[in-house]
Amino acid sequence: MNKALLIRNGRVIDPSQNMDHIADVKIENKLITAIGTNLPIGKGMIEMNARGMIVTPGLIDLHTHLREPGFEYKETVETGVAAAIAGGFTTICCMPNTNPVNDNAAITELILERARKAGKANVLPVGAITRGLKGEELSEIYELISSGCVAISDDGMPVMNSLIMRRALEYAKIFDIPVIDHCEDLNLTDGGVMFEGAVSTALGLKGIPAASEAIMVARDLALAAQTKGRIHLAHISTADSVHLIREAKARGVLVTAETCPHYFTLTDEAVHGYNTNAKMKPPLPATRDLLEVRAGLADGTIDAIATDHAPHAESEKEQEMDLAPFGIIGLETALPLSLRLVSEGVLTLPALIHKLTLGPAEILKKQIGRMRVGDCADITIIDPTLEWTVQKENLKSKSKNSPFIGWKMAGIAVSVIVAGEAMAVNENTRLVGQAQRK
Amino acid sequence: MRLSQKDLLALSDLQKEEIALILSTAATFKEVLDRDIKKVPTLRGKTIVNLFFEPSTRTRTSFELAAKRLSADCINITAATSSTTKGESLLDTARNIEAMQADIIILRHPSSGTPALLARSLKSAIINAGDGTHEHPSQGLLDLFTIQEKKGTLAGLKVVIVGDILHSRVARSDIYGLKKMGAEVTIVGPPTMIPPYTDQWKVATSYNLDQAVVGADVIILLRLQRERQGKGFFPTLREYARLYGLNASRLKKANNDALIMHPGPINRGVEISSDVADGLSSVILDQVKNGVAVRMAILYLLSGHANE
Numbered sequence: 001m002n003k004a005l006l007i008r009n010g011r012v013i014d015p016s017q018n019m020d021h022i023a024d025v026k027i028e029n030k031l032i033t034a035i036g037t038n039l040p041i042g043k044g045m046i047e048m049n050a051r052g053m054i055v056t057p058g059l060i061d062l063h064t065h066l067r068e069p070g071f072e073y074k075e076t077v078e079t080g081v082a083a084a085i086a087g088g089f090t091t092i093c094c095m096p097n098t099n100p101v102n103d104n105a106a107i108t109e110l111i112l113e114r115a116r117k118a119g120k121a122n123v124l125p126v127g128a129i130t131r132g133l134k135g136e137e138l139s140e141i142y143e144l145i146s147s148g149c150v151a152i153s154d155d156g157m158p159v160m161n162s163l164i165m166r167r168a169l170e171y172a173k174i175f176d177i178p179v180i181d182h183c184e185d186l187n188l189t190d191g192g193v194m195f196e197g198a199v200s201t202a203l204g205l206k207g208i209p210a211a212s213e214a215i216m217v218a219r220d221l222a223l224a225a226q227t228k229g230r231i232h233l234a235h236i237s238t239a240d241s242v243h244l245i246r247e248a249k250a251r252g253v254l255v256t257a258e259t260c261p262h263y264f265t266l267t268d269e270a271v272h273g274y275n276t277n278a279k280m281k282p283p284l285p286a287t288r289d290l291l292e293v294r295a296g297l298a299d300g301t302i303d304a305i306a307t308d309h310a311p312h313a314e315s316e317k318e319q320e321m322d323l324a325p326f327g328i329i330g331l332e333t334a335l336p337l338s339l340r341l342v343s344e345g346v347l348t349l350p351a352l353i354h355k356l357t358l359g360p361a362e363i364l365k366k367q368i369g370r371m372r373v374g375d376c377a378d379i380t381i382i383d384p385t386l387e388w389t390v391q392k393e394n395l396k397s398k399s400k401n402s403p404f405i406g407w408k409m410a411g412i413a414v415s416v417i418v419a420g421e422a423m424a425v426n427e428n429t430r431l432v433g434q435a436q437r438k
Numbered sequence: 439m440r441l442s443q444k445d446l447l448a449l450s451d452l453q454k455e456e457i458a459l460i461l462s463t464a465a466t467f468k469e470v471l472d473r474d475i476k477k478v479p480t481l482r483g484k485t486i487v488n489l490f491f492e493p494s495t496r497t498r499t500s501f502e503l504a505a506k507r508l509s510a511d512c513i514n515i516t517a518a519t520s521s522t523t524k525g526e527s528l529l530d531t532a533r534n535i536e537a538m539q540a541d542i543i544i545l546r547h548p549s550s551g552t553p554a555l556l557a558r559s560l561k562s563a564i565i566n567a568g569d570g571t572h573e574h575p576s577q578g579l580l581d582l583f584t585i586q587e588k589k590g591t592l593a594g595l596k597v598v599i600v601g602d603i604l605h606s607r608v609a610r611s612d613i614y615g616l617k618k619m620g621a622e623v624t625i626v627g628p629p630t631m632i633p634p635y636t637d638q639w640k641v642a643t644s645y646n647l648d649q650a651v652v653g654a655d656v657i658i659l660l661r662l663q664r665e666r667q668g669k670g671f672f673p674t675l676r677e678y679a680r681l682y683g684l685n686a687s688r689l690k691k692a693n694n695d696a697l698i699m700h701p702g703p704i705n706r707g708v709e710i711s712s713d714v715a716d717g718l719s720s721v722i723l724d725q726v727k728n729g730v731a732v733r734m735a736i737l738y739l740l741s742g743h744a745n746e
Contacts, residue, residue, distance in 0.1 A: 198635035202450070204550040204572030204610055207634070273558075274551030318529055318559075320549035322570070 004028045005422060006041050010050030010381060014057055015354040016370030025055055027377040030420035034373060048415065048422070050381055056353045057371045058090025058378030058418065060360040061331065062180075062258055063155070063234055063306035066092075066123070068114060069107065070099025075311035075398045077114035077123065080331075083309070083397035084121040085423050087331040088413030090378040091368055092121055092309075095155040096128040103128035103139040105147035112148050121418060122378070124150040124364070126180060129168045133157040138168060145175045150364050153180035155234060156281075160186055162219055169229025178232035178256065178363055183216035183241065184208075184281065193321055195283040199268040205321060208283050214240035221248040224255055232363055233257040235308050237282040239292035246301040256363045258306040261330060261337035262403070263293050264346075270403055276317045276324035277403040280310065294346045297355065304359040305352075307334045311399030329397045333390060335382065336409035343410070349384075381415040388412055441739050445557040445564040448573040449614040457618060461583050463735035464728070470507065471731055481510035481741055487535050490546040490567070491517040491528075496702055496726065497567050497576070501544050504733035513540075528552060529559055536562045542740060545569070550607075563740045571605045577701050578611025580732040582619060584725050585656055588697055593620030598650050598692075600682055601660030601709055602631040602671070608701045609660055613639050626650040627682060630671045647682050654692040658699045659684055659709045675708055685711040689719065697721050 005027040012023045012035060019035075026034040028042075041047055061084065067075040075083075077094075084092045094111060096102035102111065108125050115123035127144030129152045131137050141152060152172060158181065159165045165181070172179050189208045194200050196207025217233060221244060224231040236242060236259045245257050262280065267287050270278035278284055296302040310327025317324050338356065341347045347355070361369030371379060390407050392400045416423045439459050443451065470478055486505040488498050498514065505512035515535070528547070535543060542563045545553050550570030557564040568574040586592050597616055603609045603625045616623050617640060624642040625632065636643055644650040651657060662678060672678045684698065698710070698720045706712045715722065 196634060198638050201633040201635045202638065204570055204607060206571070274554045315527065318527070318555075320528060320547070320555065321551045322549040 004042060004045040005417065005420065006039060006045050006047045007050050007055055007379070007381065008047055010053045010055035012055045012371070013350050013353045014371045015350055015358040016057070017372060020350050025371070025379065027379075027417065027420050030377055032371050032373055032375050032377050035371070046422075048381070052383070053414065054349070054382040054384055056380050056382065057357040057369050058380050058416065059088045059335065059356045060091040060369050061089045061307050061309070061334070062093050062304055062360045062363065063260070064092040064094050064309045064331065065097065065311065065327070066094040066111065067311055068098065069110060074313055077111060078118040079396065079398040080309070081115060081118045081120040081123060083329070083331040083395070085416050086396045086413070087333070088335045088380040088382060088416060089331060090121050090380060090416060090418045091124060092331070093124045093126050093150060093364070095126050095153060097133060097156045101128050101132050102126070102149075103131050103133070103144070105143050108144060108147040108149055120423060124148070126151045126153050126155070128152065129154045129159055129179065130164060135159045135161055135164060138164070138171060141171060141175065145177060150366065151178045151180050151232070153182070153234070155180065155182045158182050158184045158186060158216060162223065165220065166223050166227060169223055169227040169231060173229055176230070176365060178230045180232045180234050181216065181220050182234050182281075183213045183220065183236075185212045185215045188212040188215065192283070193279060194271050195268040195285045197268050197286050199271055203271065203274065205271070210238045210240055210285060210289070213238050213282050214244060217241040217244050221245070221253055221255060224248075225253045228254060230254045235260050235263070235282060235306065236296070236302060237263045237293065238285050238289045242292045242296035242301055246296065246299070249301060256303045257296075257301065258304040258360075259293050259297065259302050260306055260308045261334050262328065264290055264297065264341065265337050266403060274321045275403065276319065276321060277328055277401050279321065279324055279326055280308070280328050281326040294341070297341065298346055303355070304363060305334065305338055305355045306360070307331050309397070311397055312401045313399060314401070317401045327401070329395070329399055329402050332395055332397065333402060333404045333409070335413060336411045337404070339384060339411040377417055377420040379417040380413050381417075382411060383414045384411045386410065386412050386414070444740070445553070446575055446736055446740060447553050447557055447564065447566045449575045449578045449611045449618070450573065452618070454618045457579070457582065457615060460579055460732070460735050460739060461586060463739060464579075464583050464732040467734040467738070468728065468731035470734075477507050477509060479509045480738060481505070481508040484510040484541045484741055485539055486510045486512045486542045486544065486737065487540045488512065488514045488544045488567075489532070489535065490515070492546050492548050492568070494546055494567070496729070497546065500726070500729040501567060501576075501733050503730050504737055507730065508734055508737055510737065529555065532556050532560055536560045542737060565736060565740065568607050570607065572607050573611045573614075574607040574701075575611050576729070576733055576736060577608050578615040579736070580725055580729040581612050581658065581699060581701075582615045583732050584699065584721055584728050585697065587728065588721060588724075589655065592616065595621045595655040596624070596653055597621050597656040597658065598624045598626060598654045599658045599660065600626045600647060600650075600684065602662055602666065603627050603660070604631045604633045605663065605666070606660045612658060613641060617641070624650050628672055647684070648688060648691065651688055651692045654696050656697045656699060657684060657689075657692060661701060661703065662705055662709050664705070679708050683707070683709055683711060684714055686713055689714055699725060702726070
């Protein structure tokens with residue numbers, strides 16, 4: 001039975017209605033039924049004291065790897081959604097590079113079934129652009145969309161053939177879905193393992209030039225302009241890419257973009273000591289790139305913050321730099337790292353919440369990421385000042401491949417409500433007030 | 439004085455004083471090598487493992503000889519006979535070797551940074567015998583030793599390093615070592631083989647060997663990996679040799695007493711002409727001889743010995 005909830009006196013921030021004030025939020029039968037001050041409490045209603053907390057629409061992650069099916073030793077749908085909830089995310093989009101690849105209804109349905117069983121965050125699968133992520137023939141996109149996919153991407157395997165990408169952008173218009181591209185020119189990458197720059201030269205590691213991303217961003221923008229298709233550029237990391245997207249938006253190209261917390265937090269300096277937990281694609285670039293990514297977030301060039309949560313087993317990361325897989329987990333550190341943008345004056349708090357809620361929702365064209373009366377009650381309650389330390393043993397993700405282990409963070413999701421159901425999260429921190437039944 | 443770390447991973451990690459300590463210790467051991475009985479009991483009972491994941495004759499033999507001259511037990515493991523071909527990870531292989539009570543593991547590996555991976559996971563001392571395109575510190579040290587032996591000093595010398603700087607671990611170790619000891623360094627090669635951001639090394643860069651060798655005290659030639667041809671780094675070996683090969687006419691532009699060095703094995707007619715390789719300026723074989731003394735010094739100092 002769904003309980004009625006009354007969240008008292010939180011700072012309610014909902015970018016969809018430009019709302020940012022102290023209010024109560026009432027939730028009944030999975031829906032938000034009232035937002036206002038001094039709302040009367042009904043019989044049997046659970047009251048949560050959110051004084052000093054931020055009450056926002058549930059966070060949305062456009063870019064997660066759940067690894068199931070095929071790589072259950074890294075993550076499962078169950079552990080992945082647990083990590084999402086712990087990080088404050090009520091909705092996550094999972095990438096299709098599973099084994100088998102999510103390029104057909106059977107895999108999409110399997111993922112959705114596992115998500116239903118896990119019963120926590122909403123899981124929205126992303127289907128493959130091409131069969132087997134091979135970049136050759138289009139997947140049956142109608143089948144994917146009708147079985148529950150919300151977008152298409154060959155994430156991790158860029159569609160190198162520009163003609164195939166053009167066709168994908170055109171064909172996706174039938175369904176009005178975004179085509180998500182991982183921008184990387186594989187010929188330029190040529191086996192590189194980190195950003196080409198001063199650190200790669202010092203460490204003698206093969207570099208991936210900044211042009212590897214920028215060239216594909218430029219290509220995708222040209223194709224989007226040509227086709228009037230909707231391109232969404234994943235995990236943008238370099239200054240050159242931000243410049244290109246900014247210019248394309250100014251002339252009306254239908255482009256949206258996301259970046260990840262590590263690109264506005266770390267640089268290639270993090271690779272020193274051959275740290276395989278600083279190895280990801282795109283690679284951590286230089287300071288000028290970090291600053292431009294921040295500028296892109298501030299001026300709206302970058303619409304969303306996504307995690308690119310990419311779990312890998314410890315034994316896989318404890319290898320030679322050349323052999324360790326690319327990627328880091330991110331669901332449980334994204335929120336506090338993003339909150340640093342507010343304390344450092346890059347974004348206002350409502351602008352940041354936008355990048356984690358309405359921003360991604362608008363890219364998906366879904367009625368989520370907002371909390372108007374009548375909306376489904378997906379809500380995240382954040383303690384913005386609570387200090388905590390990232391510790392391996394407290395992470396819900398099955399994998400621990402994070403460069404942020406040991407970091408001191410400020411801010412955490414203390415309660416997450418999905419469809420009116422409050423999830424106890426982060427039992428190691430104090431919960432929002434004490435839930436009291438009247 | 440002792441070395442500050444348990445491992446020797448890179449010359450970029452060493453202080454000037456530590457480099458000087460290794461060089462002076464090597465000079466002592468070089469005297470041992472000139473005796474009739476070229477063996478001392480210093481490391482009796484110590485176990486030293488050569489763990490080589492790349493083919494090597496010179497470096498492996500040199501370390502083995504250095505270990506034996508110091509009376510240590512020395513085992514050679516090459517990639518072909520190791521368990522990694524059975525799917526065992528590098529770290530597991532290394533942990534097994536450590537469990538057999540290896541005091542020092544000497545690692546050669548095609549991936550940059552693998553000695554650092556072992557060093558932070560094992561208690562054994564790790565010596566980097568060349569990792570990918572990162573560093574080859576014992577080669578760098580024997581180059582410094584050879585130059586100092588011939589020139590009396592390193593400070594103020596003009597050293598030119600020629601060839602594939604991008605992929606050369608020898609170049610990186612030489613550059614870090616030479617700069618710390620006060621030499622001036624110029625790197626020369628085609629732009630495709632000069633890494634980006636070399637300003638951090640405070641070296642001069644040139645694409646023109648004829649100009650760069652003028653006034654040089656030392657010319658270090660790097661081995662050109664023949665497999666780079668066809669990957670777009672340079673069109674043909676022939677063209678490479680014409681632009682960057684050291685021959686007698688180019689050598690004339692250097693100082694009269696310039697030293698010619700090469701880490702070996704040499705490609706005659708590519709980076710170096712035969713007459714120069716075998717000529718009076720060449721100290722290529724001195725480098726090999728000094729390599730044993732320098733590696734004895736490294737093994738000795740990493741075994742916890744202070745130089746009194």
